[in-house]
Amino acid sequence: MELFQELNEQQYKAVTHGEGPLLVLAGAGSGKTRVLTCRIAYLVEKKGVKPDEILAITFTNKAAREMKERVEHLLGGGIKGMWISTFHSACVRILRRYIHEIGYNNNFVIYDESDQLSITKDIIKQLNMDERYYPPKAVKAEIGRAKDSLIVPSDYYKMYRDDFRRSKIAEVYDLYQKRLQQNNALDFDDIINKTIELFTLKPHILEYYQKKFKYILVDEYQDTNKAQYLMVKMLSKGHRNLCVVGDDDQCIYEWRGANISNILDFEKDFKDAVVVKLEQNYRSTGNILECANSVIIHNRGRKEKRLWTRQGSGSKLRWYQAYNERDEARFIVSIIKEMVGEGRKYSDFAVLYRMNAQSRAIEDALVEMGVPYRIVGGLKFYDRKEIKDIIAYLRLLVNPQDDVSLKRIINVPKRGIGKATLDVVEKVAGDMSCSMFNVLLKEECQGALGTRAAGRVHDFAQTMLNLMAFKVSASLVELVEELLDKTGYIQMLESQRDKEGLDRMANVQEFISAVKEYEEINEDSTLEGFLENVSLVSDIDTLEEDYGSVVLMTVHSAKGLEFPVVFVSGMEEGLFPHARSIDDPAGLEEERRLCYVAFTRARQQLYVTSAHQRTVYGNTVYTTVSQFIKDIPDHLIEQIGDRDKEHIEDRGKGDNRIIKLSEVRKKDTAQDKPKFNPGGKVEHARFGIGTIVSVSGTGEDEELKVAFPKLGIKQFIVKYAPIKPVEQ
């Protein structure tokens, strides 16, 4: 296989490793995906391992998909039966088959974060606990932490018997698990934990998979939590052919339960493990690596390694110290425009930030200067209210035991079923230990309600029953359309004729397209399958290689990606490193790893920016430069821009790269109507549709005053391009 010849010595060693445990410490950009895919190909081609004897685990669907494609390419097809998937999909696959053995129904639904929160909140109320002392979010996080470490409620209680607060949380945790089971639902942690439970309680099932998977490979091993670690350990016990690949310096999810000691202690755990270090970097220039190294070197708990490259050192890191976040944003965008003028594509650039909230200023500047961009993360499509509502309806159709979904939609749209009614239904359900939907169906239980409420409840139940009947013979799209109509949901959206209503409508349409697409791609498409897909897919999974746009995202989202030019913005104490981590040594180490991840995304040019003052939550604060910038030796940095020399606040305005309103008008008058007249409508990129109050100035100085009454904006001055005329 000629592809193997392109491997360096270390890579080759990892790829051709025979039997037994293998740890590959793969620095950023050192070709770890290549090693993984080649190793799989090697096993099949040279070692005669059958595809269905291989289990390869990744963290994201995107990574799984890419790995699948690459392996398929290397082998020229023939990977049928190979499991290349995320932890979660692999476990769901197992559980769909066997979970009935441990007291769930195989058609379980998957609860997301907000479902978890609403259950936690419910239980806190039910136990009459004070939400001020037990903030539901904190309690949920605490429960999550316990689950990540595989601590069951009874153990949790024993551990914290003497801690009053935690014993109360133990109670919540216990009820939380019971509630999930009653609802026939699993949360993300359960997907792993219940698989382990299944393996523990039903050894013959474990044995089956142990025998089946002769070779197990795990990517991003530094981000596994205790449960995932144990699952891998259990499965690999049969053949002990476990290959894990990861980089302790890129563990950035410790706060979510990732356990960095999994990778640090691998050799203790598997005494005969072979360790291969990949330190040659194929991605970045020497200077970029030097910068990344100079930051990460301050971490104590890490495996010694140092990235190097055969590439030249490249240009220095460029650091712009802006006046404020608007100046910072304009700087970034103007550099992008400049470099695009010199022949780069927009998709060569990524702008990274620590917090989603930072995207705002950057977006404004991009819009103002007419640069196409895409945001990854933030509010996910499937997290939008209207989409979650539809999904709740669908879930209820699949799994009538799902009280959380029922409560979400029983009064959306308004059906006159309020809190009082729901409380009664919930109480009865509790007494009879059955689901709330079941209660709605029972005549005698409706006795507990007034006639009016009983009638409304009955109507709702009947609608759902009809849909369940309809579901049997209809396609998915038909079902969704019927649902939207018969529940009155679409009518509700139609009656809301403002920008928000239109947006929602558009989202619903997009949702229907997604359903359609799912149906087309999957031959044996089922509602259950679709819902599962929805639960397990994220935004980053759909990031296409070349979108012709600049990409904006958090540093977390950028892990695993690379771009020719990267901007890391907001390099300030309190922001990056974040204030929440700054006092805690472990937290600071994680921030440092995050910074390392950010820097190593860049292939050719890395920019960092900081602002002297920044408006955070409405008030403006003066900032200090990030310690991470100070970690970088002077000879690697080139500082550009200086607040003493420039008056910065409105620097962008005199900049001829900004599209003037007059130019917009010129374009539109080509179709002969002057569009900017008082009373006319325009659409603003952020504020939506507004009415022109007045037009003043001419040529270069033209400006509009626009009112956006919906937003309470009486006059907004628009001088540059984030606006376009709207046909009346």
Add this chain to the structure above:
DNA sequence: TCCTTTGGAATTTTT
């Protein structure tokens, strides 16, 4: 039950 007002909190989020 529904609508408006008010107050408090506000990282990161592969699944």
Add this chain to the structure above:
DNA sequence: TTCCAAAGGA
């Protein structure tokens, strides 16, 4: 600043 959820009034 901006978002959300709880509380209070109609």
